[in-house]
Amino acid sequence: MPGGHEELRYLSGFGNEFSSEDPRCPGSLPVGQNSPQKCPYGLYAEQLSGTAFTAPRQENRRSWLYRIRPSAIHDPFSPVKAGQCQHFAAVDWNAQPPNPNQMRWLPFDVPAAATDWVQGLRTVCGAGDARTRHGLAVHVYVCNANMVDKCFYNADGDLLIVPQQGTLRIVTEFGRLVVAPNEICVIQQGMRFSVAVGGPSRGYVLEVFDNHFQLPDLGPIGANGLANPRDFLTPTAWFEDREVQGYTVASKYQGHVFEAKQGHSPFDVVAWHGNYVPFKYDLAKFMVINAVAFDHADPSIFTVLTCPSHRPGTAIADFVIFPPRWSVQEHTFRPPYYHRNCMSEFMGLILGRYEAKEEGFMPGGATLHSMMTPHGPDAQCFQANTEAALKPERVAEGTQAFMFESSLSLAVTKWGEETCQKLDANYYKCWKSLRKHFDPTKP
């Protein structure tokens, strides 16, 4: 990894106007204007827009990059060869017949053959369309090799990356990020990045087409809590001035993967400023709020980030976690309640076990409970928790489950249903042994 990632410095905050210069070139950021006739050090100025020019000020996102060469210098893009990235970015959600069943996947396999992060992306489910900028896709990645002289950008939307196994070392145009399991990062539309791994690596990706991720409103919680803005970390400027024969720029555009060649590293940004930036967040920093008297609070209380739709309070996708915490509710069935939801719930497990399903849902696996598909604790969980003494208890210790919850109805891909061969046909049985306890003589 060029330059290494040790002792990286980050900028703290969410949605800030940041600025950063690579310390090797002091004064590389123009002062008082964005487009000087000649930029310091002979750099080119380039704007990266993350919202319409005219978006309201509060939502407006853009950054100015001062780089050795403009991004426009590359050969034409062509579609990647058949066989590469074939399970990624299915655009036709109608390819499989709809399937409303409860779904659970065993951990997805990391291939034995050398596979880089982009080649290792597989699309599991999703809805909507990148062209009309409405919808989302859930992908997993399974890889073991570095992206060598290769970067990727997504023209279709933003990527929220959740490593489950293996630390990702990511070079972006804005600088370098190290993202370990139990951390997440967001790389937004158009940002070029390259991923290096230390061995077999696996994780989840939430792609949203509509909007950028925001922190949820806190309402009566007040000014602090859940994911606090200062715990979001943005990289500091870092560049390499590297001529490379046949550097590959891969992209996803309208749901298809393309590649173009260029003669230099795209990580040639010496300085930048703006509020359209990649960031990472350590899930251990989440300030957990929950019921402290009785009843089970809805999991929206654990929302880290949300990508809103135009309907108030209704997300294209929420990123929700189930972190270690105290459980203290009295006269309460404490695990998740049985429910049917007008939203779609895709869950993954980063570490440990999930409280509602002690068995079968494993780290690196997943579940999907689609719209109005009934689900809840398995028989074992129900039994144990209706009998348990309700003392204060640590729950989910050493574990981290998460949910991508969406107001859209998700289609599952052929890879998700068939090709991956991880769909657990026995999942429905975890509720079959729930017994009838009803006794009309005992109120």
Ligand SMILES: O=C(O)Cc1cc(O)ccc1O
């Ligand atoms: O289904 C799940 O396991 C996720 C979930 C957790 C919870 O505490 C309440 C509702 C819910 O959908």
Ligand SMILES: [Fe+2]
């Ligand atoms: Fe649920």
